[in-house]
Structures are given as C-alpha cells and as structure tokens.
Amino acid sequence: MPEKTYDHNQIELKWHERWKDEGLYRAEENSTKPKYYVLEMLPYPSGALHIGHIRNYSIGDALARHMWMRGYNVLHPMGWDAFGLPAENAAIANQRPPREWTLANIEKMKRTHRRFAFSYDWDREVTTCEPEYYRWNQWFFLRMIERGLAYRKQALVNWCPLCATVLANEQVVDGCCWRHETTPVEQRALEQWFLRTTAYADELLRDIAQLEGAWPERVLTMQRNWIGRSEGAEVDFTVAGYGPVRVFTTRIDTIYGATCLILAPEHEIVATRLGPEAQAAAKKMIDARAQQGPGDVEKEGFDTGLRAMNPFATDPLNRETIPVWVGNFVLMGYGTGAIMAVPAHDQRDFEFCRKYGIDIRPVIRPVNGELADPATMTDASDDYGIVENSGPWSGLTSEEARRRMAERAQAEGFGKPAITFRIKDWGVSRQRYWGTPIPVIHCPNDGVVPVPDDQLPVLLPRQIQITGKGRSPLDEVPEFVNVTCPKCGGPARRETDTMDTFVDSSWYFYRYCDAKNSSAPFDKKKIDYWFPIDQYIGGVEHAILHLIYSRFWTKMMRDIGLTTCDEPVRKLFTQGMVIRNGAKMSKSKGNVVPADEVADKHGADTARLFALFAAPPEKDVDWIDSSVEGIYRFLGRVYRFATRNLPVVEPGGDGSADVKILRKLHQTLKKITHDFDTRWHFNTSISAIMELVNEMYLEESHISSAAMAQTLRILTLMMAPFAPYVAQELWEEQGGDGPVFKQDWPDFDPDLARESEVEIVVQINGKVRARLIVPPGTDANGLTSIARDDEKVQALLAGKTVVKIIAVPDKLINFVIKG
Ligand SMILES: [Zn+2]
Ligand SMILES: [Zn+2]
Numbered sequence: 130m131p132e133k134t135y136d137h138n139q140i141e142l143k144w145h146e147r148w149k150d151e152g153l154y155r156a157e158e159n160s161t162k163p164k165y166y167v168l169e170m171l172p173y174p175s176g177a178l179h180i181g182h183i184r185n186y187s188i189g190d191a192l193a194r195h196m197w198m199r200g201y202n203v204l205h206p207m208g209w210d211a212f213g214l215p216a217e218n219a220a221i222a223n224q225r226p227p228r229e230w231t232l233a234n235i236e237k238m239k240r241t242h243r244r245f246a247f248s249y250d251w252d253r254e255v256t257t258c259e260p261e262y263y264r265w266n267q268w269f270f271l272r273m274i275e276r277g278l279a280y281r282k283q284a285l286v287n288w289c290p291l292c293a294t295v296l297a298n299e300q301v302v303d304g305c306c307w308r309h310e311t312t313p314v315e316q317r318a319l320e321q322w323f324l325r326t327t328a329y330a331d332e333l334l335r336d337i338a339q340l341e342g343a344w345p346e347r348v349l350t351m352q353r354n355w356i357g358r359s360e361g362a363e364v365d366f367t368v369a370g371y372g373p374v375r376v377f378t379t380r381i382d383t384i385y386g387a388t389c390l391i392l393a394p395e396h397e398i399v400a401t402r403l404g405p406e407a408q409a410a411a412k413k414m415i416d417a418r419a420q421q422g423p424g425d426v427e428k429e430g431f432d433t434g435l436r437a438m439n440p441f442a443t444d445p446l447n448r449e450t451i452p453v454w455v456g457n458f459v460l461m462g463y464g465t466g467a468i469m470a471v472p473a474h475d476q477r478d479f480e481f482c483r484k485y486g487i488d489i490r491p492v493i494r495p496v497n498g499e500l501a502d503p504a505t506m507t508d509a510s511d512d513y514g515i516v517e518n519s520g521p522w523s524g525l526t527s528e529e530a531r532r533r534m535a536e537r538a539q540a541e542g543f544g545k546p547a548i549t550f551r552i553k554d555w556g557v558s559r560q561r562y563w564g565t566p567i568p569v570i571h572c573p574n575d576g577v578v579p580v581p582d583d584q585l586p587v588l589l590p591r592q593i594q595i596t597g598k599g600r601s602p603l604d605e606v607p608e609f610v611n612v613t614c615p616k617c618g619g620p621a622r623r624e625t626d627t628m629d630t631f632v633d634s635s636w637y638f639y640r641y642c643d644a645k646n647s648s649a650p651f652d653k654k655k656i657d658y659w660f661p662i663d664q665y666i667g668g669v670e671h672a673i674l675h676l677i678y679s680r681f682w683t684k685m686m687r688d689i690g691l692t693t694c695d696e697p698v699r700k701l702f703t704q705g706m707v708i709r710n711g712a713k714m715s716k717s718k719g720n721v722v723p724a725d726e727v728a729d730k731h732g733a734d735t736a737r738l739f740a741l742f743a744a745p746p747e748k749d750v751d752w753i754d755s756s757v758e759g760i761y762r763f764l765g766r767v768y769r770f771a772t773r774n775l776p777v778v779e780p781g782g783d784g785s786a787d788v789k790i791l792r793k794l795h796q797t798l799k800k801i802t803h804d805f806d807t808r809w810h811f812n813t814s815i816s817a818i819m820e821l822v823n824e825m826y827l828e829e830s831h832i833s834s835a836a837m838a839q840t841l842r843i844l845t846l847m848m849a850p851f852a853p854y855v856a857q858e859l860w861e862e863q864g865g866d867g868p869v870f871k872q873d874w875p876d877f878d879p880d881l882a883r884e885s886e887v888e889i890v891v892q893i894n895g896k897v898r899a900r901l902i903v904p905p906g907t908d909a910n911g912l913t914s915i916a917r918d919d920e921k922v923q924a925l926l927a928g929k930t931v932v933k934i935i936a937v938p939d940k941l942i943n944f945v946i947k948g
Contacts, residue, residue, distance in 0.1 A: 132773035135765035137732030141854045145244065153868055154193075154248040156204040165201035166659050167193045168638055170667030170675075171208045171255070174234040175215060178241045178724040180752060181707040181714040184740035187851075188704055188809070189666045190247045191741065194850040195805050197248075198874035204659055205248050206641035208255030209235050212263075212630045214297055217563045217602075220595045227563045228591060231258055241724050245733040246853050248870070253644040257633035258563070262640065264586030265650040266632050267568040269682075271579050272689050274569075278325045281577065284556055285395075287419055288317040294598055295319075295560035304420025308597070316415045319600075321558035322567055322626060326681050330550040333680055334358055336696055344701040345747075348672040355673050357551025362535035364544035366390050366437040366469065368453055371402055374437065375465045377549050380474060380511070381538070382530035385519035386492035387469040388482060390437040391430065391456040396466050399455060403433055407455070414457040428481045430456035439469075440543040441520065441534070456481060472509060473501065479509035492518050493527060555678065557629045562595060562602035564627030572614035572621040581615050587623070601625045634675055635682035638662060638697065656692050661699045669703040676701075702809070705749040707740075714752070722752055731761045734852040738764070741811040741851055764855055767822055767848070770829070771841055771859050781834030790828055794840050795881035797821045801847055802877060808914070811851070818847060838863075843875050891916050892943040898925055909936035916942050 169189040172182060193205040209231075216227035235256065242249065255262055273279035287296040289306040300307040301314050326333075334356045337349050361379035368374050374390065392398055394411035403411075410431055418426070436450035458477065459468055472482035473491035482489055489503040493514045500517055501510065513527035522530050538544030558567070566587040568580040580587055590609045595602045603609055603625035614621035636650070642659045643651035676698075683697045706713045709720040727736040739760045743750040801814045825832070825840065832840065841863060849856040849869045860869040884904045889912065891899040899921050903912065913934055916922045926944060933945040 130773060130775055132769040135768040135855075137734065137761075137764075137854075140858045141244075141246075141728075141732055141734070144854050144857050145246070148246065148868075149243075152252070154203075154205060154250050155252060156206075156250050157202045160202040162200060162202040164204065164659060165193075165196045165664075166204045166662045167196065167664045168206065168641075168662050168666065170665070170671060171210045171634065171637060172238065173210045173213060173215070174231055174238055175716065176234050176237070178238050179707075179714055179721040180724055180727060180736065180740065181721075183245065183724050183727075183736055184707055184746075184750065185666060185668070185704055186242070186245070186247050187737040187740045188702070188746050188811070189664075190737070190853075191811060191850040192664060192666075192805070192809075193248050194853065194870040195874065197870050198846070198849065198872060200873070203248075204253075204641070205250060206253040206255070206638075206644075207242065207247070207249040207251070208253075208637055208641065209238075209257060210630065210634050210637075211235065211256050211258035212564045212627075212633055214299055214561065214563070217561060217595060220563075221597050226591065226593070227595075228258065231563075241728075244728055245724065245737065248853075253641045255637050255640050255644055257630075257637060260586040260588055261645075261647070262637075263565040263589075263633070265636075265640070266565040266628060267580070267585050267587055268582065268650065269636070269685075270568055270628070271582065271585075273324060273685065274579055276689070278328060278685060279322060279557075280325065281320050281322055283318045284321045284323075284558075285316040285415065285419075286319050286321070286560065287314045289314060292597055295600060297559065297561065301419065304417075313416065314419055316412075316419050319558075319560075321556055323554040323556050323558075324681075326555045326677070327550060327552060329681050329684050330356055330358070330552050332684060333552070333677065336680070339696055340698075340701075343699055345669075345672075345703055348669065348676070348701060348703060351672050352677060355552060355677060358548060359551075360548050361546075362531070362538060362544055363465070363547040364440055364469075364538050366440060366451075366467075368398065368435055368437045369450070370435065371398055373543070374398070374467050375544075376467045376469045377465050377547060378469060378471075380471065380527075380531070381534045382513075382516050382519075382522070382525075382527045383471045383474045383492055384439065384441050384469065384534065385516075385522075386471040386473050386490045387439060387451060388472060388488040388490055389451050389470045390453045391459050391468050391470050391478075391481070392433075392453065393459040393461040393466040394455050394457065395461040396455070398433070398435070398453075402435065407431065407433060411455055414455070418457065426457065428456065428458050428477070428484065430454045430481060430485065432485075440538065440541075441522075452487070454485075454487075473503065473506065474509055474511050476509045476511070479506075490518070492516060496526075552677070555629070555631075555681070557632060558626040559629055560601040560625075561627055562589070562593060564630060565589075565632060566603070567624045567626050567628060569624045570612055570614060570621045571624065572617060572619065574619060575614060575616045575621075578614055578616050578621070584615070589627075601627075603627070631674060631678050635678045636686070638665075638679075639686070639692070650691070653691060656694070660692065660694050661697055664700045664702065665698040666702045666704060668706070672703065702746070704746050705744065707750050707752055709752040727757065731757060732764075732854070734764060734854045735761045738815060738852050742815045743812065745808075745810050745812055763819060763822070764852065766826070767844070768855060768859070770822065770825060771845075772862060774829070774837055774841065775862050776864070781837050782828075782830045782832045784831070784833035784836065786828035786831035787833050787836040790824060790832055790840055791836055791878075792881050793821050793824050794843055795877045796884055798843055798847060798875060798877040799879075799882040802874070805850075813911075815851060818844070845869065846872060846875055887939050889939065890941045891919070891922055892941060893925055894945060895943060898922070905939055908938055909934070909942075912936045912938065912942045916944075 167189055169185050193203050196203050211231050216231045219230045220227045287301050289296050291312045306312045359379050362381040363375050363377050365373035365375050394414040399411045433453045435453040437453050438450050470478040472479040472489040491501045494500040494517050495514045516522050516525045516530045535546040568587045570578045572578050590606050610623050612621055612623045639651050642655040679697050683694055686692050712718050714721050739757050797817045800817050804810050804814045845856050845859045857869045886902045887905045890897045903915055929946040931944050932947050935943040
C-alpha cells in the first residue's frame with residue numbers, strides 16, 4: 130500500500146467524533162475484575178489548560194490506559210475545584226457573576242480535555258460549586274459540630290483599613306492590600322470556625338508508617354514536620370500580679386537556666402495587664418508578622434516590667450524572679466503562647482537575650498567537659514549532658530532530669546509531662562462569597578443553632594453584588610442573612626462565613642465513586658470496592674495542606690461510620706513542573722503555552738508524547754519548541770512506515786533481519802512493561818520505541834511479512850498508552866477491532882527479550898564494594914538507579930551523604946560519600 134502522510138488533524142478529528150458518545154472510559158459497576166483507581170488532582174477552573182496541566186494528565190492517562198490493557202477495571206475520573214477567590218476577583222474586575230465565570234471556564238477546559246482524549250469517566254464528574262456537592266460539605270460540618278470537631282473561637286484575620294474588608298492570605302502582597310499596594314494590612318480578631326485537626330494529630334503522624342515506600346519520602350518528611358510532635362513538659366511560672374503562666378518545654382532539665390519568660394504578643398497578659406503603649410507595640414508585632422509572612426524574621430521584643438517566679442526555685446531564701454518579655458517570635462498557636470528562655474541551651478533564645486542584654490546561665494555541661502562561660506559563648510548548645518547549678522537536680526544526666534523533673538512538677542501540681550504538636554486546628558472560616566455556606570444560624574436566644582439536616586443545602590445566593598467592601602459579601606444579602614431560628618422560631622441571622630475551599634478537595638475523590646447519590650455523600654459499599662486510591666498524581670505544592678486535610682477527613686469519616694479506610698491514598702506520585710524561559714509555567718508570569726495551541730499545530734498526541742518524553746515524570750521539564758517538532762516528526766515516521774507496510778501480505782522481505790528485529794521488539798516491550806510496573810521512566814520508554822523504529826527503517830526490506838505483522842502489532846499496542854490517536858488509527862489500518870486500549874497488553878517473549886549483559890563494579894570512595902550485572906551501554910543515570918536499587922549498595926550508603934557520583938558505562942560507578 131502506498132504510504133500515507135501523517136495528518137494529525139484528520140486522524141484526531143475522526144476519532145474524536147467516533148469516540149464522542151461511546152462512554153469508552155466508563156468504569157464498571159459490580160465487576161469481577163481487579164479494580165484500579167487512578168486519579169490526577171482536580172484542577173481549579175482558571176480559564177484554559179496549558180501544557181503544564183497536560184503533563185499531569187498525560188501521566189495519569191498513560192497509566193489508566195495501560196491498566197485497562199492489563200485487564201483491570203479502571204476508575205479514572207475528573208472534576209473541578211470550582212470555589213475560590215479568583216472567581217470573586219474576576220467578578221469585581223469585570224462584573225461577571227462568579228458562577229457564570231466558573232462554569233464557562235469549566236466548559237472550555239473540558240473541551241480541551243476531550244480533545245486530548247484523556248480517558249475520563251465523565252459520568253462521574255464532580256463540580257464542587259454545585260449544591261449537589263457542597264450540601265455534603267455542610268452535612269459533614271454538622272456531624273463535626275455534633276462531635277466537637279467543629280468549634281468557634283476568636284482568631285486574627287487580615288484587614289485592609291482602606292477597603293474596610295477582610296483579605297484572604299492570597300490577597301496580601303508583600304504585607305499590603307493587593308488592590309492598592311501601599312496600604313499595610315492589619316490584623317483583627319473575629320469569631321471564626323475551626324476544625325479540630327489536632328484531635329487526629331497522633332494518628333496522622335502514626336499512620337505515615339503505612340505510607341512509607343508508597344509516597345515520596347520528602348512528602349512524608351514534610352508531613353511529619355508539619356505535624357511536628359515533640360515530647361516534653363508543661364510548667365507554670367507565676368507572674369506577680371497575674372498568676373500562673375504555663376509554658377511548654379522539651380528541655381525541662383534546663384529550667385534553672387531560664388533567665389526570662391517571653392510571651393506571644395497576643396497573650397492575654399498584654400491585653401489585661403499592660404498599658405496602651407505596650408499594647409500598641411504588641412499590635413505592631415502582630416501586624417508585622419502578617420506582612421512579613423513566614424521566613425526568618427529579626428527577633429524583637431520588649432520588657433513588660435513584670436516579674437515571674439521559676440516554679441523549681443523553691444528555696445525560700447533564694448526565690449529569685451526573672452523578667453517577663455514580649456517577643457515577636459513566640460506564637461500563640463504553638464504550645465501555650467509563652468516560653469521560658471534558656472539562652473545558654475537554645476539558639477533562638479540565645480540570639481534574643483544577647484541582643485537585649487539578658488542574663489545567660491549555662492546549666493548543662495558535656496559529660497566529660499566543663500560548663501560554658503557565658504561571657505565568651507558565641508552559640509547556644511542544645512546537647513544533652515550533665516545538669517549543673519540546678520539545686521537538688523545537679524549531677525543528673527539530662528535524660529534522667531527530664532523524666533524526674535516532669536514527675537515532680539506533676540506531683541507538686543505546677544506542671545506535667547506533655548506532648549505538643551506543631552499542627553494547629555484548621556481555621557475554615559472565610560469572609561468570602563464564593564464558597565460553601567457554613568450551615569449555622571445565630572439566634573439571640575439560643576446562640577449558635579445548626580441548620581437541621583432536612584434544610585440542607587444552605588444555598589449560596591446567585592444574585593449578588595460583590596464590591597470588595599465590608600466583612601463578607603453575604604452580609605449584604607438580606608434574604609440570605611435574615612432567617613427564622615429553627616429552635617425558637619424567632620428572628621435570627623444566618624452565618625455569613627463560607628468554608629475554606631480545601632474542604633471541597635478533602636473528600637471529592639470519594640464522591641467520584643457515587644457522584645449522583647442524592648441521599649448520602651456516597652454509598653459505603655462503593656467506597657469499599659474502589660478505595661483506597663491506587664495511584665494519586667499531582668504537584669508537590671499540595672504535599673502538605675491538601676494531603677493532611679484529606680487524611681484528616683478520611684479518619685473523621687471512618688469515625689462517623691461512613692467508611693472503613695484509614696488512609697485515602699495508597700500510592701502518591703508528585704510530578705515535576707513545566708518550565709519555560711526559566712520559570713514555572715503560570716498565567717501570572719506570561720510564559721504559558723496553551724494546550725489548544727499545541728494541539729492545533731502538532732496534534733494532541735505530539736503534545737502528550739512530548740510531555741512524557743522530555744524528562745522522567747518526577748523531574749521538571751523545559752518546554753522547547755524544537756523538541757516538540759522532533760516528536761511530531763517521529764510520529765510521522767511511524768505512521769508512514771506502518772501505512773506503506775500494511776496490509777501485511779506474503780511475500781514480504783527476505784526475512785534475514787527477523788531475529789534481530791524481533792529481539793529488539795521484545796526487549797523494548799519488556800522494558801516498557803517493567804517501567805510501567807516500577808518507576809514510570811516514560812521518557813526512556815519512548816526513546817526505546819524510537820530506537821526500535823530506527824531499526825525497523827534500517828531493516829525494512831529484510832523483514833518477513835510475519836515478523837512485520839508482529840512488529841507493527843506490538844508497536845501499536847505499546848504506543849496506545851502514550852499516543853492514543855495514532856495508535857487507534859494504526860490499529861484500524863491493521864484490521865484491529867474495538868478500542869486499542871481495551872486490547873490485552875502483549876506478553877514479551879523472555880528468550881527474545883534477554884539482553885546481553887556486562888558486569889560493572891560499584892565503588893565507594895574508590896574502593897570496590899560490589900559487582901552488578903547490567904545491560905550493555907547503560908548510561909550514568911541508569912547505572913545510578915540500578916546501583917541504588919541494589920540491597921547491598923543501599924546498606925553501604927545508608928545514612929551517608931553522597932557528594933558525587935562518577936559513572937563510566939560498562940565499567941564502573943563510584944559513589945563519593947561523606948559521614
Ligand atoms: Zn485594600
Ligand atoms: Zn432561637
């Protein structure tokens with residue numbers, strides 16, 4: 130047959146039309162097949178998909194298609210994280226209602242999704258701004274109120290005095306209001322809603338053990354640090370004229386070295402015991418903290434003039450007191466909002482006390498050393514050692530003193546052993562319009578009254594004027610605000626705060642299993658079948674909040690009897706970013722490559738293949754136009770070769786290259802199969818396919834028709850997860866029936882696939898420590914990963930820092946280590 134030129138538009142349009150209404154990607158209910166739930170994080174409907182999105186979805190899509198070919202019942206859904214601030218900002222900017230703006234963006238993005246033939250089961254689509262979905266946010270919220278997991282307390286919000294409105298954190302730009310960049314943001318206290326994530330702090334930490342090996346180690350580390358468990362003790366210092374002030378310390382053994390007490394600027398003492406000048410100074414610190422954001426802040430403080438007594442200083446002749454300070458680095462949310470400063474044994478305290486000339490008193494010496502001299506100390510030492518200058522405790526080891534002193538505090542009633550967590554309760558109140566209304570009513574007689582279940586959903590009003598002024602836009606909608614109290618029937622006010630949009634994404638993936646259920650968030654039986662998610666894919670920027678909140682939500686749902694899962698996600702994969710002109714692709718940087726533009730010019734297959742080929746999925750990808758051209762030419766080569774050799778009829782070539790080409794074919798198949806099972810090095814999978822195609826070109830006239838038929842068939846199946854349109858077209862050209870991704874993934878022939886092998890040596894700091902068998906020509910990256918996978922090498926490298934790796938293909942790999 131004469132070869133055909135590769136016309137991506139013609140091929141992609143043809144299949145797009147044919148696939149449109151076929152429900153090709155529908156997950157099966159009540160299937161006897163093994164299940165596989167693969168999920169990409171749901172996008173915010175910001176306008177248009179760009180190539181960064183395409184990369185994320187191409188990874189998940191390749192996996193979904195591959196798993197179908199392996200015989201699984203695959204669930205691969207998609208939805209929209211549709212509430213949030215940008216819709217509200219767009220409404221202020223161009224007078225377009227947030228809902229309209231959001232739904233229009235969803236339509237647009239969904240068209241692109243379909244154009245790229247991502248294999249989503251659209252019957253299960255979830256749009257979080259629709260009442261069918263957010264009513265369940267409200268329902269969960271009521272369950273949490275019942276269990277004491279949702280509560281109200283005073284907390285600070287960002288306030289712009291010029292706009293007279295509350296600002297979201299994202300609206301604070303370099304400490305100023307986003308709308309006029311010279312007005313510094315202030316902090317105001319408001320009654321707000323919190324979810325008690327701390328009730329699960331212990332479990333969130335403990336269950337990280339279940340995720341070990343299946344989530345990236347750095348994500349687990351970030352989560353551990355975020356939860357931040359520390360063991361120590363609480364003790365009360367008595368402040369003259371006020372009473373006991375509780376502090377938390379992990380080092381009660383150093384308490385005789387405490388030379389001042391430092392309070393958070395929000396501490397109650399500031400408001401109740403200090404004068405207006407001190408209060409103003411404290412307020413300034415609070416505002417400055419909001420403006421600076423996280424990071425290293427210069428430590429500042431002032432002396433309150435109050436004095437505190439160390440509870441361990443019980444000697445009546447020696448009841449010394451220490452000064453009470455306020456410090457900007459002491460946080461109200463962590464521990465108790467007050468610390469004892471032990472400058473000799475804590476670096477942060479050391480810097481603060483040196484700056485303000487506060488005493489430094491060493492009380493721990495090294496086991497075989499002397500106490501440091503405060504006059505010449507340049508740093509604090511937080512090492513354990515022997516306790517000195519500490520009354521009856523002198524001479525004990527730090528460990529012993531920690532235990533016994535905490536026991537004494539408990540026995541005497543001025544403290545106790547304690548565990549503290551860095552994680553705080555989740556503040557979910559937002560003074561915004563475009564979110565889930567919090568389902569409570571404020572009644573002058575009954576206080577906070579939950580909206581009864583049968584009155585859900587509390588609908589967000591659609592007609593609303595967003596001016597960007599006032600506490601919350603919902604305050605300006607009388608028909609929303611003015612209600613009848615469900616308890617006493619008297620006039621009452623509806624809560625106008627809405628929920629943080631992280632609530633929406635905390636459980637959306639459960640809803641996919643039963644997206645149309647109108648009587649419950651989902652049917653437990655469906656969750657039992659589909660959960661946990663087998664593979665979750667998304668950006669590492671969601672490694673903390675989204676995943677902590679999802680884990681919290683899962684445990685909460687389990688405890689109210691809705692599921693039996695402890696953890697929602699079995700395996701997590703965090704893909705790298707797409708970079709262009711040296712920066713992450715983003716709308717605000719103006720370096721976005723719109724997905725549709727690439728699809729117009731080169732086709733969806735090219736865009737997908739590029740996204741997978743340019744780097745291993747976990748690494749960043751640099752978008753380079755010329756390499757996109759290269760991918761496009763490659764698809765053309767495959768297509769022309771296949772069409773001119775089809776249909777495969779006798780007689781073909783002389784057959785002299787059959788063994789060679791079939792070896793190459795089965796080696797490629799083995800490699801790709803292995804890659805899907807393990808590390809998803811799709812870039813090397815695709816380059817292996819490219820090498821195979823080169824070989825086919827070279828040997829074209831020496832391949833018998835039987836070998837040609839086998840080669841083209843397997844080549845097509847191997848390409849199906851990566852380039853579905855071309856693969857489908859070639860499948861049809863070969864006379865294949867049905868969707869190519871529903872064919873069985875071919876088995877490789879182990880004899881043909883066996884590669885020749887070479888032995889390399891593994892050196893550590895130049896000494897031969899191991900020998901490994903590898904395929905010839907394995908490059909430096911390949912050698913590194915093979916070596917790191919080897920148990921013996923792993924043991925040798927455990928706990929060491931690799932500072933350099935030298936790899937010589939077919940010969941050796943040398944790890945230069947430290948420590
Ligand atoms: Zn403002
Ligand atoms: Zn009432």
